[in-house]
Amino acid sequence: MNYWLMKSEPDAFSIDDLEMMKSSPWDGVRNYQARNFMREMRTDDIIFFYHSSCKVPSIVGTAKVSKEAYPDHTSWDENSAYFDAKSTRDNPRWFMVDITFQAKWKTPLSLKEMKSDHALVGFKLLEKGNRLSILPLSREHAQHILMSQT
């Protein structure tokens, strides 16, 4: 069992969207590090859903991995914003996973709160200059965050 954080701009895709859809592919990742993390994901891994580029950047809920990495077909769709001519059906460059809604938190956990929480020292999200849209969390950090919700 591993723990991950996935960022999304709520204007584009929010926790409410995921709740309505129940499950959704996580398409459009075009960064090698983030892609590699997705390929490490296993069914039932826990995902912290993070809203970025918004008024109060926060973890807003959780989801689970419901389908392990498979080719991101938007990469070979010429009409998609995520099209990449270097990715082909025979040799796909980009992958996605499916995630399934688990919970929307009554009280989101803001970036600001996490930064002031000494127990979260070392969490990559809180380190300066981090731009990765998918990050792993240690079991300790994940459990600490989950505890704060109960």
Added chain:
DNA sequence: GCCAACGTTGGC
């Protein structure tokens, strides 16, 4: 809207 930080691209 600004800008620091970072990844990617491409010329050499």
Added chain:
DNA sequence: GCCAACGTTGGC
């Protein structure tokens, strides 16, 4: 293989 230029991310 180096590195300058460029594009993107995302907090503030």
